[in-house]
Amino acid sequence: MRKLVIITDKEPEVKLLWNSWEVSSGRIEGDILTVKMRNKSTLIVESVDPQMVADIVLSHDPTSEIVKGRLGIKSVIYNEYIEDKSDAKEQLIKALRTLLEEIDD
Numbered sequence: 001m002r003k004l005v006i007i008t009d010k011e012p013e014v015k016l017l018w019n020s021w022e023v024s025s026g027r028i029e030g031d032i033l034t035v036k037m038r039n040k041s042t043l044i045v046e047s048v049d050p051q052m053v054a055d056i057v058l059s060h061d062p063t064s065e066i067v068k069g070r071l072g073i074k075s076v077i078y079n080e081y082i083e084d085k086s087d088a089k090e091q092l093i094k095a096l097r098t099l100l101e102e103i104d105d
Contacts, residue, residue: 004057006043007067008078015065016078018057026054031074033057040081048072 003017027034033050035043035057047053049072056064056071068076 005065005067006076006078007065008076009068010077012067020058023058026058028054037081042079042081044075044077044079046074046076048074 003019006016006018007014008016022037022039024036024038026036028050031046031048031050033043033045033047033054035045035054037043043057043066045053045066053066053071053073057066064071066076067073
């Protein structure tokens with residue numbers, strides 16, 4: 001099955017390939033469609049008809065590319081979520097586990 005192609009303004013030579021099940025939620029506000037992914041990344045599409053673009057993204061229509069200039073799209077921005085390995089909560093949990101293991105020994 002072909003995947004939906006997303007081409008961002010920042011990297012027009014790169015094609016992001018998406019499956020519709022990767023989408024967590026979507027929101028339309030004015031002419032802006034914001035799509036949140038399960039991996040916490042975000043796609044922001046400014047379009048003349050954001051509902052049509054949402055229908056294409058959510059219905060897994062691989063015949064259209066989400067790219068500036070097509071389907072009335074004015075801009076495409078993808079903000080990739082990069083997990084911060086120095087997260088304080090994660091470090092605290094790791095330290096507590098280590099402490100509990102030492103107590104059990």
